[in-house]
Amino acid sequence: MKRVIAVLAASTCLGSAAFGDDDRIVVGFATAETGFMQAYDKPAQDAAMIRIAEINEAGGLLGKQIEVVNADTKTDRAEGAKAGLSVIDAGADIVVVSCDYDFGAPAALTAESSGLISFFLCAESIKAGIQGVGPNSFSASVLAPVQGATMAQWAYEKKEARSFYRLLDTWTEYNKGICDGFDYMLPQLADATLVGEDTFLNEDASIAAQITRIKGLPEEPDAIMLCTMMPGAVSAIKQLRAAGINSMILNGSGVDGSYWLSAVPDLSNFYTPVQGSIYGDDPNAEVTAFNAKFKEATGGDPSTQYTYPGYVMIDVWAKAVERAGTTETAAVVAELEKMNAEPTLFGPRTFTSELHHQNQARYLIVETNAGKPGVVDEWTISAPIPVADLMK
């Protein structure tokens, strides 16, 4: 692993850090303002802006006001690279890129080759960091496998689930990540069995054939690990329940939010891991206070937990800059990598020189019961998922 990093570092030496203009502190957002990703980038970016406003109100960072520059990626990879170059040319000290690894990577790569820090708003692939983009890249969210592992362990420990079914939507890396985490955790749970598995595609008009396979089992499984995301998730959940399958459904954070629940009336026995609760029942009152602030700033409540990583991102970066006393990339990265269980509003954050992402995290468990979601528990997997397992 060390060698990988060395190679990566060598390959990015070409870039120079000549663009940092030291009179200003500039955060560059190379995110989607239009197109498909806009709905996902915007809330996280709004949260980031709230944290920036807080810091500026409190006197700024290193005594300077944080400035912001934007460029639209238009949910297009080639445009993403241009947007990255645009904000770098506009003097950005940190390049904030799209929520999704695939769409954020082009801009992150431009930052990397210019020797700047890039931060994914909420990407949950291990590649959104050292392993994909390079040694100066970070993600503000938690790895997808942690979600799958969290749900498996929690359901086993707290709900006595023993027979699991794995239903994977092969559409994205995120989906596969959830199931990878589930696969990692399952063998560690004594007498838990995988009674079957199947795949589908997010855009499939019908998953009737997959459902038939589940119904063909001698016994309904205790839990179905559903590794999917919007928009296909709603369809899959609705079809599962319409077919009369009442097993507990375990999910990744991608299905968080109440906005879609009306599609599956009276949904029950449905569990989602979240970093913070948008339902006003977060154990931490400050989260609820943040929600109010968010509503004040944007006119609406956060619609999913993916709003929160934007806030965490500016928070940890600003702390690292403060500690380093500079926005110089190497110094800030070094400070970030020293963070070990650094407290944030949405759980502790750890970065190391091996991993710029969270391979263990405290998750709140949201249960949806009769169509009403609410926090029922809190769970942290017993040990971090080893980087080697994340890379397989």
Added chain:
Amino acid sequence: MGSVMQVVFDAASLGSLYALGALGIALIFGVMRLVNFAHGDVIAACVFVLLWPSVDAVAIVFAGNLPWFLLVPFVLAMGAALSVASEVVVFRRFRNANPATMMIASFALGFVIRYFLLMLYSSRPKSISLLPTLSQPVEIMGARIPLLQVITIVVTIGVLFGLTSFLRRTRFGLEMRAAAENFTMARVLGVRANRVIMGAFALSGALAAAIALILGSQTGTANIVMGANVMLMAFIATVIGGMGSLAGAVIAGFLLGAIAVVMQVILPPDARAFRDAFVYGAVILVLIFRPQGLLTARGTKERV
């Protein structure tokens, strides 16, 4: 027995969707040799008319609150209206253009519709509880299947019968069939081109709306790309069925649905992810052995 029936129902319900889509595309192709790539976006638009435009995550249900006996005709009418509007505003001006030009124009129109929806509603899928009573399971011949699946199949068969008798028994239907087979000759016999084409667009739009209703109830979401997948499969079904042949389009639609479902059932887990590769491979095979389609519409001349 039960599980075999289950597979049959799965195949029939998926095939129904493709068949309805293929019919919508074949109708328009028949009368004006247009491969209408905007069809998928019309499907999506039909779902969105139920919602009030807003970019918030929570959908503001608007027409979706109507009772079903008003809602269904409303959506069908909207689909027909949108489709006819696309003919009047855009396609009418492409009557004499070559098929490639028309195809790209239809694609551009679909693009406009899609981004218009995106601007009004944002890309986040909106949830709608459309005809929720249809989500209950029922038991038929040992197979427990969602009521909606049964309804989909029944509705499709109903639509097919309705359409067949419309085309067979009414003067307008007769003119449309004549026009689909030989447009020029029909006009020489006094058949009004504009009326027939608009009729075909209206029917095709209503079929798109029917798919929208089924997809909307099945998935519970309105999503700007929801029509795309059905459209692609429908398009393929239309070609395999023999461009311009309505019966062929329907048969090929069911065939594709059956292939997809059977592949999902028989492939080993590792190969299941490659299901689509097998389906498309089968499509190529069919085309190689019957390039003119399963049923060839007599007198259909096309040059692309």
Added chain:
Amino acid sequence: MSLLSLSNLTIRYGRLTAVRNVAFTLAEGEILFITGPNGAGKSSLLRAIAGVTPPAGGRIDFADHDITGRAPEDIARLGVSMVPEGREVFGSLTIEENLTVGTGMHAGEHGWRGRAADALEEIYATFPILKERRHTQAGLLSGGQQQMLVIGRALMTNPRLIAIDEPSLGLAPNITDQVYERLIALRAHRKLTLLIVEQSSTRAMMVGGRMILMRGGEVLLDGDARAMGQSEAMQAAYFGYGDH
């Protein structure tokens, strides 16, 4: 009083000129044969009259209406019915359906249904074989039956002028005889004006009437078919010697 009049008619396909400055008139009740070798522009002329190919220049009048460049369905409504080359039946429709397509344009008129049914009976009386196979798909008919069908189909629109492209094409001589026999009878019975395109002038000379001889998109001769008979100009037109 002329029913149909063409002046200076020119038809082009891209850079190719198919018909150049053609002019003639046709009186009500007249029978006119247009003959000439392959590529003479005969079919193009017919297609222009029916509105299928809009002319590049010149003017067509029918029954005191300027129909130049009008839509085929409008021209059909004025009483022109064309029977195209190769017959073009609607193969997947039944015979009866084929016949009925053309009555649609009178559907707005009072008593349409009744009259359409009467017209159908009349056609069946003329061509009994059609009645016998009325529910057969037209694509399954023999060439001669198809030719009868398309003539019947044209008659169903209740036209004043029938323009037929090569009615004898691909038919056995005795079948062609039958087709012509019926056509002539119909003309007398319905006071139809006939415009018939044939490659060979033999039929024109047998039937009699007026004949126009075309070559290379132009009118070479115009006169009585029988009188033209064996004239040298005709030989020249067909075999390409002489002027031009």
Added chain:
Amino acid sequence: MAPRTQRRSVALRTISTPLILAALLVAFALVAWASGSRPFNQTVIDIFLQVIFVVGLYVFVGNSGVISFGHIAFACLGGYVAAWTTIKPMMKGISMPGLPDWLMQLEIPFWAAALAGGAFAAFWALVFGAVLMRLSGIAASIATFAMLAMVNSIYSNWESVTAATSSVVGIPILRVLWPYLVAAILAVFAAWAYSISRHGLALRAARDEPTAAAASGIDIPRARLIAFVISGAIMGAGGALYAHSIGLVTPDTYYLGLTFTTLSMLVVGGMSSLSGAVLGVLILSSLIQALRWLEAGIDIGTTTFALPGGVQEIALGVVMIAILMFRPAGIMGNKELTWPTGRGNDKPGEPGETN
């Protein structure tokens, strides 16, 4: 009849077309270079890549008259060749562990990857083409689409060799303009050379008069296959360069979006004209860029004028429809750009329009 001298005269008569097009591309490059703006530079790189794709598409679609929905599959093949051959072996070992050893150890420069990408794509074009080129019309179009969907499905799921749907990163990023310019110009000249070759002329004859061409002994499937392979090679090389322009590949990049963009540019420019292919890209790309600037907002005096987000795409669609309404055969029709001296306005060796 001396075909060689005859062909040379055709070449001399028509060489002005690729020269003018190359000059246009050089002009774009100089503007980008003079502006010194890195995002703009990237925009022009993008335009050159589109030129390569659309010209590649033209070689087949323009000359054969068969619409292909499948060519982006070749770009995909080429793009992944770039990933297989240019990423550092260490990183490949992680993201694509299933690669054979010799490929795993390989690390070649970008231009070699582009050549390899072209060759690999050409090979598969030959394999697919041998089967598909027997089809014509819309059946052929659908079959090419099925080919695209198949390639996409395989590349989206072959975890160990393509890393499935995940972005493969680590492809050396090439941000200088000139290699792309050279490649685009090469593509233009290749397309031109093909179109005046014996095969190109035969294929166009077959496109315009299929029956006559078949009667005169042209083996249409074979003529199409040659065009398919050449255009596949251009697409493959373009796909590889595209990978170098953003530094990553995913199967999704090379799917429906790019298929429709390139096809639209070709049809709007003029499907059967090489100049149309290039101009279609230049005009539509310029339009997109202008709309994007408007969307980002421009200052007029003290007020900023900006289009609402999303209007750019809608406007693009509307403009495309409008162009096609007024010029159904595309901006260029089937004409080529030539020196303004009257004669030789026709396409190289284009038979007169007869239909």
